[in-house]
Structures are given as structure tokens and as C-alpha cells.
Amino acid sequence: MIQLIRGFKDILPDETETWRYIENMAIALFQSFGFKEIRLPIVEKAELFQRSIGEHTDIVEKEMYTFVGSKEQLITLRPEATASVVRSYIQQKLYAQEPIQKLYTIGPMFRRERPQKGRYRQFYQINAEVFGIASPYIDAQLIFMLWTFFERLGISGLSVQLNSLGCPACRPAFKEALSSHLASKTGKLCADCIRRQDKNPMRVLDCKVPSCQEVIGDAPSMKDYLCDECARHFDAVQSALGLQGIPFVLNSRLVRGLDYYSRTAFEIQTNALGAQNAIAGGGRYDMLVKMLGGPAQPAIGFAIGLDRLVSLVMQGKYEKELTPDIFIAALGEETREKTFEWSCALSVAGIRTEIDFSGKSLKALMKRANRINAANVLIVGSQEIEAGAVVLRNMATKEQVTIPIDGMVNHIKKHLAS
Numbered sequence: 076m077i078q079l080i081r082g083f084k085d086i087l088p089d090e091t092e093t094w095r096y097i098e099n100m101a102i103a104l105f106q107s108f109g110f111k112e113i114r115l116p117i118v119e120k121a122e123l124f125q126r127s128i129g130e131h132t133d134i135v136e137k138e139m140y141t142f143v144g145s146k147e148q149l150i151t152l153r154p155e156a157t158a159s160v161v162r163s164y165i166q167q168k169l170y171a172q173e174p175i176q177k178l179y180t181i182g183p184m185f186r187r188e189r190p191q192k193g194r195y196r197q198f199y200q201i202n203a204e205v206f207g208i209a210s211p212y213i214d215a216q217l218i219f220m221l222w223t224f225f226e227r228l229g230i231s232g233l234s235v236q237l238n239s240l241g242c243p244a245c246r247p248a249f250k251e252a253l254s255s256h257l258a259s260k261t262g263k264l265c266a267d268c269i270r271r272q273d274k275n276p277m278r279v280l281d282c283k284v285p286s287c288q289e290v291i292g293d294a295p296s297m298k299d300y301l302c303d304e305c306a307r308h309f310d311a312v313q314s315a316l317g318l319q320g321i322p323f324v325l326n327s328r329l330v331r332g333l334d335y336y337s338r339t340a341f342e343i344q345t346n347a348l349g350a351q352n353a354i355a356g357g358g359r360y361d362m363l364v365k366m367l368g369g370p371a372q373p374a375i376g377f378a379i380g381l382d383r384l385v386s387l388v389m390q391g392k393y394e395k396e397l398t399p400d401i402f403i404a405a406l407g408e409e410t411r412e413k414t415f416e417w418s419c420a421l422s423v424a425g426i427r428t429e430i431d432f433s434g435k436s437l438k439a440l441m442k443r444a445n446r447i448n449a450a451n452v453l454i455v456g457s458q459e460i461e462a463g464a465v466v467l468r469n470m471a472t473k474e475q476v477t478i479p480i481d482g483m484v485n486h487i488k489k490h491l492a493s
């Protein structure tokens with residue numbers, strides 16, 4: 076038998092309900108904050124990711140699925156969505172219609188990481204990106220929106236990790252200080268970090284290797300190097316989060332795995348998923364639009380890791396919503412036509428209806444109704460059809476009511492609503 080590729084997974088029907096529930100909740104909430112959907116290709120020129128995410132990041136160095144397309148062009152399965160949203164904002168001149176754009180997009184991303192629990196090679200994200208707003212209030216509002224989303228899903232045990240990564244005016248001095256700190260401890264760094272300590276020393280702060288963590292422990296901190304403007308921005312973000320009662324933890328080691336960030340960087344972490352504890356991450360990328368050839372427009376955004384979020388939600392109390400409202404137990408061949416018609420009419424009326432055409436016994440049908448968590452069973456035999464009324468049994472309370480066949484859909488609708 077041909078099997079799945081390692082790091083990829085099937086999302087089966089008992090899980091997709093939770094996926095859709097989460098996606099719908101995100102869409103409704105994001106729309107109420109003014110976001111509109113954008114849908115983008117899952118492939119882009121490799122150069123887009125090399126230039127935006129950064130040449131010396133794990134993603135670009137080791138994790139991209141890149142192949143040669145026509146005319147020898149290097150094509151990459153997108154490892155993230157921000158670069159594509161920025162590309163589209165520039166290419167489609169969205170800024171010319173209105174520089175302030177709030178966009179969300181949902182879909183698969185691809186990274187050739189070492190697969191483990193919560194880490195896949197095809198995974199899904201909900202992204203939200205805001206262009207054209209420099210105010211620190213939007214940073215706080217995005218984090219507030221994200222926090223509200225997790226609250227609505229009933230998720231607890233979360234923390235907001237917050238940092239400022241400075242800007243091109245103040246970061247070089249920090250990088251230099253970090254580089255010389257690392258140079259004095261090269262012996263303790265892993266091979267990747269030795270390679271990166273000059274070109275991209277901030278990536279070392281991200282390294283999970285224990286000996287590198289030790290070196291990072293007493294490394295200089297970006298907060299001591301922030302210029303006045305960055306410091307003011309960061310303070311304002313914190314006060315606005317305070318106003319909304321969002322608990323956050325300042326984490327000066329939070330650099331995120333992508334190079335395009337400036338100023339605010341954040342991550343939402345959970346204590347319930349083990350090593351892969353980040354369920355969302357984001358930050359400002361004020362330089363990226365210009366760097367990719369667009370106008371100088373500030374931007375900020377985040378991505379939620381749907382795979383991890385779904386497993387959190389499924390560990391919790393969330394009840395599946397999409398179980399049948401009605402299961403029709405049709406007894407005997409002579410009920411087949413009528414029940415077929417009714418099942419179509421009930422479904423069209425928006426009542427989740429399941430019917431079993433197998434002709435099995437009432438006992439077997441009740442067993443199946445139980446298995447699929449049907450809320451009610453409509454019991455239909457030839458006697459009921461002759462008498463002009465059928466029995467509707469509530470599977471939880473065992474209560475039974477008689478429903479007239481004439482106008483049945485409306486009767487059932489009213490009964491379910493009551």
C-alpha cells in the first residue's frame with residue numbers, strides 16, 4: 076500500500092469539524108476588526124522568501140521545498156504567508172487604492188523540518204496582516220484580537236511573550252555587542268551558530284542547543300540598545316496592552332525565526348503541548364514592503380498555527396457541533412420512498428439529517444444513531460405512515476413525541492427550536 080509521506084498528515088472528518096469551527100470563529104472575529112480575506116498561490120519564486128525571511132535563517136537555509144520550474148526558475152512551496160501577502164500588496168497596488176489594508180488568509184505552509192508531535196512538513200496557518208499603520212495601538216489591538224480569539228475558544232494556560240527587536244537605527248549596535256559576546260564563547264556554540272555568529276548573530280538567540288542556551292544566558296539584551304523612538308513605541312504597546320488587561324511577559328530572547336521583523340515581536344505560548352509550545356507568532360515588519368520594491372509602508376501581522384490549535388481545542392471541552400439533529404430509522408422497504416423524500420427536505424431546511432437505507436432492524440439502527448451521536452431519531456415504519464404520524468425520540472432524555480406527517484419539516488423545526 077502506498078503510504079503518506081513522513082511529516083504530512085490526513086485530516087479526517089472527526090477533526091475537520093473542529094478545524095472549520097476554529098476557522099469560522101477566526102473569520103467572524105477578524106471581520107469585526109475590519110479584516111478582509113486574501114487568497115494567494117501556494118508557490119512563489121524562491122527569491123521572494125530568500126529576500127524577506129532572510130538567507131541565514133533555518134527556513135531558507137534548510138527547510139524550503141524548492142524545485143526548478145520553467146525557464147530554470149526556482150519555485151518554492153511557501154514556508155509562510157507574510158512574504159506572499161506583501162508581494163501581492165505591492166504587485167496589485169493595493170496601497171494605491173488605500174494604504175491601510177487589513178488582510179487575513181488561511182491555508183497550508185510547507186517547511187522541511189524534522190517531524191515531531193506538533194511539527195509537520197505541511198501545516199496550516201491563519202494569518203492576519205495590517206499595512207499602513209505605524210501607531211503602537213495597532214500592535215496592541217492585534218494582540219488583543221488574538222487573545223480574544225483564544226479566550227473565545229476557551230483555551231487557558233497561555234502566555235503572551237513580548238519583545239522589541241529595534242530598528243535599523245539601533246539594531247546594528249546591538250548586533251555588534253552580541254557578535255563580540257559570541258566571539259568570546261565560540262567554543263561552546265553549535266556548528267550552525269558558529270557559522271551564523273557574524274552574519275546573523277540574532278539567530279543564535281533562537282538556538283535550542285543547551286550549550287548555546289548557556290552562552291545566550293548572559294548575552295546583551297536588545298532592550299538596552301533601543302533608540303528613543305523604538306523605546307517609546309515599545310512602552311506605548313505595553314501600556315495599551317495593560318489598558319485591555321492583556322497579561323504579557325517581556326522576553327528579551329524572543330527574536331522569532333524570520334529576519335524581516337523590527338520593533339514589536341510576540342508569540343503566544345501554551346503550557347499544554349510540550350516542546351512545540353508556540354501557537355501563534357508575529358510582529359512588525361516596517362521595512363519589508365519597501366525592501367521588496369513597494370512604497371515605504373509600515374506593517375504588522377501574525378500567524379496562528381492551526382494544527383497545534385486544533386489539538387489544544389480537541390484536548391479541551393469543545394463539543395462537536397456537527398452531529399446529526401435527526402437520524403431517520405426507516406423500517407422496511409415500504410418506507411424507503413417517503414423517508415428518502417423527508418431526509419432531503421429536512422436537510423434542505425437546514426436540519427442536519429442522516430438516514431440509513433440498509434433495511435437493518437430497529438435495534439441495529441438505534442445502535443448506529445448512538446454511535447454517530449444523533450440528537451434525535453425519527454422512527455418510521457409502515458404503520459406510522461398509515462397512521463399519518465411518526466415518532467421522534469430524543470436520544471439524551473429518551474422522551475418521545477408524535478409528529479404529524481403533514482407539514483413534518485415545520486413541526487420538526489419548531490420542536491428542535493423549543
Ligand code: HAM
Nearest residue numbers: 155157194195198353354355356357358376377378380
Ligand atoms: P512562525 O512563527 O514561523 O511565523 O509561524 C507561526 C506559527 O505557525 C507558529 O507559532 C506555529 O504555531 C505554526 N508553525 C510553524 N511551523 C510549524 C510546523 N512545522 N508545524 C506546525 N505548526 C507550525 C510566521 O510564519 C510568520 N509569517 C508570522 C507573521 C505573520 N509575522 C507577521 N505576520
